Amino acid sequence: MWWKILGIVAGVVAWAVIASVLNLGLRHGWADYAAVEKAMAFTVPMMIARLGESALSSLASGYLAALVARGARSAALGAGVVLLLLFIPVHYQLWHSFPIWYHLTFLVLLPVLSWLGGTLLRR
Numbered sequence: 001m002w003w004k005i006l007g008i009v010a011g012v013v014a015w016a017v018i019a020s021v022l023n024l025g026l027r028h029g030w031a032d033y034a035a036v037e038k039a040m041a042f043t044v045p046m047m048i049a050r051l052g053e054s055a056l057s058s059l060a061s062g063y064l065a066a067l068v069a070r071g072a073r074s075a076a077l078g079a080g081v082v083l084l085l086l087f088i089p090v091h092y093q094l095w096h097s098f099p100i101w102y103h104l105t106f107l108v109l110l111p112v113l114s115w116l117g118g119t120l121l122r123r
Helices: 002-029 031-036 044-068 073-093 100-120
Strands: none
Touching: 002 031, 002 044, 002 073, 031 044, 044 073, 044 100, 073 100
16 A cells, blocks of 8 residues: 555656656747747647647656556556646636647546556556
8 A cells, every 4th residue: 555655656756857857858949939938828739749748747657656556557547646636726727828628638648648657567
């Protein structure tokens, strides 16, 4: 049980670190993105890039959660659910800033890709 809890915590922390590093890369590698980031006036390609960051972070987060939890995929799913619960209020506040497809894709993929990342450990 403790390994699963530690795995979930590790997965959530890993998601935050990986997403932050990827966003720094996006910010420094794409001048137009950096110019509109504070205003959150993203174009569709920019939103897709942000979803890609989240997807990679979720996969890695789930993998790490399962690894720490000694192969328990439930820890990977748990990390994804915790991320979902953390981001629902954030996206509620930002609901007017993005189209609904962006919110739904981001939120649905958090637990799904985290779980999928956890399944990669067994292969």
